[in-house]
Amino acid sequence: xxxxxxNLGEWCTVEYDFRVMAMNSxxxxxxxxxxxxxxxxxxxxxxxxxxxxxxxFMEIETVKRVLRGLNEKGVxxxxxxxxxxxxxxxxxxxxxxxIMVLPEDLxxxxxxxxxxxxRGTAVVLIFQVGETRIDILPxxxxxxxxAVLGAIESAIDDLPVKVIKLRDLIxxxxxxxxxxxxxxxxxxxxxxxxxxxxxxxxxVSAEDIAHVGRNLLALCYTPPDLDKYRAQxxxxxxxxxxxxxxxxxxxxP
Numbered sequence: 001x002x003x004x005x006x007n008l009g010e011w012c013t014v015e016y017d018f019r020v021m022a023m024n025s026x027x028x029x030x031x032x033x034x035x036x037x038x039x040x041x042x043x044x045x046x047x048x049x050x051x052x053x054x055x056x057f058m059e060i061e062t063v064k065r066v067l068r069g070l071n072e073k074g075v076x077x078x079x080x081x082x083x084x085x086x087x088x089x090x091x092x093x094x095x096x097x098x099i100m101v102l103p104e105d106l107x108x109x110x111x112x113x114x115x116x117x118x119r120g121t122a123v124v125l126i127f128q129v130g131e132t133r134i135d136i137l138p139x140x141x142x143x144x145x146x147a148v149l150g151a152i153e154s155a156i157d158d159l160p161v162k163v164i165k166l167r168d169l170i171x172x173x174x175x176x177x178x179x180x181x182x183x184x185x186x187x188x189x190x191x192x193x194x195x196x197x198x199x200x201x202x203x204v205s206a207e208d209i210a211h212v213g214r215n216l217l218a219l220c221y222t223p224p225d226l227d228k229y230r231a232q233x234x235x236x237x238x239x240x241x242x243x244x245x246x247x248x249x250x251x252x253p
Contacts, residue, residue: 026199030090038079038156038163041086045093046131057095058132064159066097066134069112071160076102077109078151078164080137080172085192087154087163089199096133100164102148103138143171143215167208170196171215174236178228194239206248209240213250 032040045057070077079087082094101109106125110117113134116127125136139148147168154163164172173193180186197204213233220226230252237249 027090036155037086037088037091038083038154038161040091041083041094042156044091045082045095048093056131057093058097059130060156062130062132063097064156066113066129066132067156067161068159070099070109073108073112075105075108075112076148077105078148078162079154080164080169081135084164084169085196088166088169089192089195096135098135098137100137100139100144100148102145103140106136106138109136141219143168143218147172166196166200166203167211170204170208171212174212174216174232175219178232190235190239193236194243197240197245198243201243201245204245204248209236209248209250212236213252217253 027037030040031037032043035043039060042058042060042063046059047056077099078084079098080100081096081098082092083097086092086094109125113127113129113136116129116134118126118128120126123137125138127134127136139145147164148162150165150168151162152165154161170193173189173196177186177189177193180189213236216229216233217226220229233250233252240246240248
């Protein structure tokens with residue numbers, strides 16, 4: 001058990017022991033005792049963010065209430081972003097809940113989150129529910145639709161939730177990286193890609209990497225697009241070599 005002093009001078013008692021030595025998997029070392037990766041991510045974003053950022057990034061009860069509402073309305077969705085990264089690798093703080101949704105289910109989302117919409121664009125609807133920011137991302141391309149429909153099951157305190165598959169999360173990161181205008185954000189995406197593969201080295205197949213490569217190339221409508229995504233695939237192949245996973249490389253046509 002640890003006691004940490006909060007920013008307002010009050011003492012916050014945190015009953016989380018991160019030094020769990022009896023592990024069943026590589027991820028267990030990084031989980032709060034008694035919690036899975038999604039729960040650990042939300043707890044970190046609630047309790048530890050309050051200590052170091054002077055506010056909570058989210059509240060676990062709010063996250064559960066939002067996801068329960070989507071479940072009850074039959075919304076086809078999957079968690080992406082920081083929470084999906086937590087599920088597939090090492091949980092860390094995240095500032096929002098990113099949820100990818102089939103476009104035809106957006107009216108159901110708006111019903112579930114009525115009164116909380118802050119702003120929206122063609123690529124994201126941003127809701128604020130108390131301390132928790134919810135980003136709704138329409139799955140407006142074939143590969144994104146397939147990612148939503150092929151999502152895997154997890155849970156937050158026994159509440160069933162859907163999370164994007166590992167290979168589809170890698171695809172989204174590969175998709176996003178070359179589009180980033182800020183170099184630091186691109187490097188973060190690429191760091192996440194390498195971490196996801198390294199952490200799941202035994203669970204990533206050559207077919208998974210081929211899935212990523214094929215879908216990236218399917219987005220190429222112009223010669224500059226082709227150059228951009230071929231360069232990103234070449235980068236991935238180089239990283240696979242460094243990880244000793246050269247057998248997984250995608251051979252560009």
